[in-house]
Amino acid sequence: MRFILKTCCFISMFFFVNVNASMVDEINANALSIPAINDFTQSPTNTFWLATEKGLFSYDSTHLFSSHTPPFSAFATLNVLQVAAYKSWLLVNTEQGLSLIDLISNQLIQLTDSPLKQQIFTTDHGFYFLHLGQIYTIKNEKLHSAYAFSEQIVELAAGFNNSLWLHSGGNAASRFDTASNAIISRLSAPADITQLSPSQTSTALVISTSNEQHYLFNNTHSLETIKLNHTNVQHLNFFQDHLYYLHNNQAYKYDLTTKSSKPLFYNSPAHFLSIKQNNEQLWLQTNTKNWVRLYAMQIIATPITESPAPRIQQYFKMLAQIDNFxxxxxxxxxxxxxxxxxxxxxxxxxxxxxxxxxxxxxxxxxxxxxxxxxxxxxxxxxxxxxxxxxxxxxxxxxxxxxxxxxxxxxxxxxxxx
Structure with a gap:
């Protein structure tokens, strides 16, 4: 028996393959022994760049890298707020300002002395972000104004086919095309806009207004009212024909077909800080600043029995305690x-x-x-x-x-x- 056992062990050592190595389901700061993760992005080579409260790290789903050499050593003691990747470039946003890294030459270029306040978007045509109330991109390793809008823009959101939606706090929203750097369409909401939530797979757009109403614009030149089960929702995301949002730090899903909301996790003790889309996946950030992929959570949430308590409820109870443990x-x-x-x-x-x-x-x-x-x-x-x-x-x-x-x-x- 012992001979058979050793032989099987020997064979398995050479033929064991992790077929899901490139599909990361969770980015856990504690498991990686790194500071809390503010933000992350996935590069075209499937490398994860992790913006933490103390430094910038890269993670290839198996190995974690923390460089103590320039240019990455410049961020070793900094609170890195955001990171974005485009081709061989990284855009890094810290409390000390915005920096560009050329990953080929390892060159670091300081772009601003103050941090960006909103998300950086990566399109097929490069980085786009709000700076001084206007849309900026990077051109020749310098800040470049992509479009001179007549008013101060208060929000920018990624839409379909390399477009961006924007508004200035009134009731008008505009769609900006990054290929031509021009406004290609406009629409008006019944009240002042507070949040834009575009679909990234269609031209549909959800508009939230100051009177706690939500409207679906689906390219038929009409606005359909959406009745969410909650007011004061945060981080509303339009993802794969559904709406995902946070209310009192709990996560919910709104089905546009059945027109109903339900919690992603029943009776979950876990609290969530934000939701983001990255590389055609939806991720949720927990209150411990770990990130979990939506589909991974759906697999975990499959009920073990007919009991209404899903497996994810147990998982997040454990996460809530694991810091002390x-x-x-x-x-x-x-x-x-x-x-x-x-x-x-x-x-x-x-x-x-x-x-x-x-x-x-x-x-x-x-x-x-x-x-x-x-x-x-x-x-x-x-x-x-x-x-x-x-x-x-x-x-x-x-x-x-x-x-x-x-x-x-x-x-x-x-x-x-």
Whole structure:
């Protein structure tokens, strides 16, 4: 049996492939051992650039890089508010101003002495952002006014086909084309505009007004009233024919077909700070300044049984507690196991979290390299020195084998033991 086990381990070391390596579901500052993440962007090479409260980091879904050499060392002690990527350029917004980085020459160019107050947008034609109440872009490594609008612009929002929507606080909204740097359409709302929420996959636009009303403009030259279940909504996003927004730091989804709102997570203790679209994905920022991708959360939120409590409720209960739990520990990964049980691997041990008791129990006082759950109650744990079979029902180790350096499990390995 031991010979078969070693052979299976050897084979799995060479044929284990992470097919989802480029699809990151969560960007967790604690798990990466970096400061809180204010913002992030994904480059054309799928590298994540992370703007943190103390420095700029890059992350390729496997490895984290923090350069102590110029030009990145210039941000090592700064609160980086935003980061955007376009081709071989990074635009970095800090409390000390806006900077441009050429990733080929590693050249750093300071553009402003004060920070931008709103989001930076990346289009096929470069960076666009609000500066001094007007639309600016970058040309020849310098600030360039893209269009001289007659009034001070108060909001810019990314729309369909490299367009931007803008308004000046009145009831008029204009659509700006970044290819021609010209206004291509205008519309009027029934009241002063407070927020523009364009679709990035169609010409549709949702307008929020000062009287707490919301209107859908769908290119039929008419405005359809939308009745959300809440007032004072924040971060309204038009994404894949649905509206997503925050109310009292909870996340909601409005279905434009059924015309109804529902929470993304029922009875979730987690609070959210913002919502953003990046690389055709929707991300939510938690109150601990971690970022979670919407589809990842929908998978987690699939009910385990017919119970109305989704798995995501347990997940965010755990996240709300994990800051205190993880002091002095580096969290490496989080796994859902069964019913209310979760496994947390850290640099100094493996812990079992119970969503029912909200307690973290130490299972193994050493780092676990690989976990494999087999229903109904068995967890296989591979550390550097041994392979352990753990039973949830008895809460005991059934047995252990002195097998080292297991990098992955295969079904044949489990069945051969």
């Amino acid at each position: 993880s002091k002095g520990k580096k969290v490496l990964s989080i796994y859902y196991l069964h019913e209310d049980k979760w496994a947390i691997t850290t640099s100094n041990g493996l812990y079992l979290y119970s969503a029912r008791t909200q307690a973290f129990d130490l299972l193994l006082p050493e780092q676990a390299n690989v976990l494999h759950f087999t229903a109904p109650t068995t967890l296989w744990i591979a550390s550097k020195k041994q392979l352990i079979n753990y039973d949830f029902a008895t809460q005991q180790h059934n047995f252990s084998l002195p097998v080292s350096n297991i990098n992955a499990f295969t079904p044949s390995l489990i069945h051969s033991i």
